[in-house]
Amino acid sequence: MTIASDILHRDAIVVDAVSPLLEDPGYIDWYIQGGVSVVSPTVGGWQSARATLKNIATWCAFLQTRADVVMVRTSGDVLQAKREGKTGVYLHLQGSDPVEDDLNLVDAYKMLGVGVIQLCYNVRNRVGDGCEEPGDAGLSRFGRALVRKLNEAKVVVDCSHTGLRTSLDAVEASSAPVILSHANSHAVHPNGRNVPDELIKAIAATGGIIGTAGFPAFVSGSPRPSLDEMIAHIDHIAQLVGIDHASLGMDYYWAQAGVMEDAEAVKAYDRMNKAGIWSSENYPPPPHYYPAGIETPRTFQALTESMLRLGYSEQDTRKVLGENWLRIMRAVWD
Secondary structure, three states, X not given: XXXXXXXXXXXXXXXXXXXXXXXXXXXHHHHHHOOOOEEEEEEEOOOOHHHHHHHHHHHHHHHOOOXXXXXXXXXXXXXXXXXXXXXXXXXXXXXXXXXXXXXHHHHHHHHOOEEEEEOOEOEOOOOOOEOOOOOOOOOOHHHHHHHHHHHHHOOEEEOOOEOHHHHHHHHHHOOOOEEEOOOOEOOOOOOOOOEOHHHHHHHHHOOOOEEEOOOHHHHOOOOOOOHHHHHHHHHHHHHHHOHHHEEEOOOOOOOOOOOOOHHHHHHHHHHHHHOOOOOOOOOOOOOOOOOOOOOOHHHOHHHHHHHHHXXXXXXXXXXXXXXXXXXXXXXXXX
């Protein structure tokens, strides 16, 4: 890294909004090595409430063992953790199935540190349609009630993995900013999991943000995408709706290259396909190589260096790294 990019990265608030990799909390040390200020473990999504609560319990137990990792519930918590040299964590549901049919569970999850709940995960649930459902039906009556409850409970509404019509309905129904925690641009790369400009504009109109992801199939047609190809998605969002709406949700996960051996990753991939959670059309088989230079969170600093190299100002780089996310925290959590 250059001296300038190293100083900026160490000084900035750096938020990675999505980390299925942290199903194993031990990987937090990779994020610390990469200079990430705040990271959001995925603790549920398409599982039951019971399974999700067990995942949350694992994180609560882990936090008791680490003085350098803290739960953050407000923007002030984030700033305090940064001042104290600690890494902040808030929990994320990638799908609303853990709410089951009881909206009171939203309050319980909020008390346990869940700051963001995604509506769907690729397929249809009681809330609406996921992005891989061909019908693209809208938000259900229960889904509208859930959005109202999320607003009341000060939980961020996330439309990643969610169908276009369901997402647009959620935008209309929400009284708070709505986000795409990890969703790349379909205009830049036409993967079915990526989102159209219509949705990016609608999210930005709420004051929300769009987090660019590093999962290779969402970045480009190359099995080994470049960092510049990933930044092209940030470029597109910034040009379409402004830099204030661009953020990061890298989506590092437990079966990617560099974490799991290829043979085991293929088995895990086959289980996801068999369960109908992923489709081979949008999720090609492993190995899954994240963009060159930031293959894992351990080298997250390379993103800052590349953005500066490509002409991003220091101010705009700070916004993408985390200041835009901090604005959402202030608007929804505080």
